[in-house]
Amino acid sequence: MLRIGLTGSIGSGKSTVARVFKTLGIPVYDADAEAKRISARTEVKREIAECFGEEAADDKKVLASIVFGNPEALEKLNRIVHPLVFEDSRQWFQSLSERSGDGIRPGVPPYAIVESAILFDCGMAPMFESVIDVEAPLEEQIARSQARDHSSREAVLSRLEKQMDARERMAKSDFVIHNGKQDCLLAQILEIDRVLREKGNPVQGK
Numbered sequence: 001m002l003r004i005g006l007t008g009s010i011g012s013g014k015s016t017v018a019r020v021f022k023t024l025g026i027p028v029y030d031a032d033a034e035a036k037r038i039s040a041r042t043e044v045k046r047e048i049a050e051c052f053g054e055e056a057a058d059d060k061k062v063l064a065s066i067v068f069g070n071p072e073a074l075e076k077l078n079r080i081v082h083p084l085v086f087e088d089s090r091q092w093f094q095s096l097s098e099r100s101g102d103g104i105r106p107g108v109p110p111y112a113i114v115e116s117a118i119l120f121d122c123g124m125a126p127m128f129e130s131v132i133d134v135e136a137p138l139e140e141q142i143a144r145s146q147a148r149d150h151s152s153r154e155a156v157l158s159r160l161e162k163q164m165d166a167r168e169r170m171a172k173s174d175f176v177i178h179n180g181k182q183d184c185l186l187a188q189i190l191e192i193d194r195v196l197r198e199k200g201n202p203v204q205g206k
Contacts, residue, residue: 001097002111002200003127007119008134009163010156011141011148013179017134018115020189027109029092031085031116031124036060038084047080069158082122089114090127110200120164120172129199132192133173135166137180 006021006028008014018028038044039060049057052073056063067074096112113132119125136144138160145156170176175195177188 001093001108002129002196003093004111004113004196005119005125005128005131006113006115006134007117007131007169007173008136008179009141009166009169010117010159011144012134012136013144013185014115014117014134017132017177017179017185017189018113020186021113021193024189024193025106025109026193027096027112029089029112029114031089031114031119034088035081035085038088039081044080044084048077051076051080078122082124086124086127089124110197117163120169125172130174130196131172132175132177133169134177134179135170136178140180 006014006018008017015030018030022028039048045057048063052063052066056066063077067077093112093114097108099106099108114124114128116122116124119131125131141160142153142156145151145159146153149156151159175192177185177192179185
């Protein structure tokens with residue numbers, strides 16, 4: 001089973017891409033969602049409270065206001081949460097690789113995906129055999145982000161500026177999906193799925 005990373009900046013549509021892979025029967029681990037779940041653990045909230053205060057540990061908006069635009073505070077938070085997410089995703093991959101099909105439940109998939117917006121930024125990339133990057137035109141990214149979060153244009157641009165440059169992200173990735181209005185998203189995903197299934201099941205791919 002191949003371990004695949006899926007990344008892309010805000011508004012690129014990587015969650016939409018992840019949903020398509022799910023419909024193709026591919027397991028997907030949402031690292032951002034799992035990080036929120038892990039952050040709610042009692043022992044993790046205790047660590048967050050020690051660094052940022054009780055209110056920040058109990059209210060995600062308060063915590064976000066502390067770390068946003070403060071690299072030092074963000075690094076402290078990442079040191080608490082990221083290792084736990086890495087280990088949780090590693091165990092998730094392990095559980096999939098040990099699955100046995102019985103005619104009702106599926107067996108080991110040819111590949112599985114971890115979706116993370118900061119896959120390269122947080123040092124997670126080495127755990128994957130391949131990385132898929134999702135890109136979209138800037139104005140479409142801004143429009144999608146505003147529609148989803150009701151953020152101002154300035155807020156979206158500020159968040160984009162803090163993420164890895166698109167050219168660097170594409171250069172580091174094995175596959176790039178272009179997700180603009182004029183792009184055929186499904187065809188790109190199906191082609192990547194074909195390639196990864198052949199690599200994950202080499203005997204079947206012959």
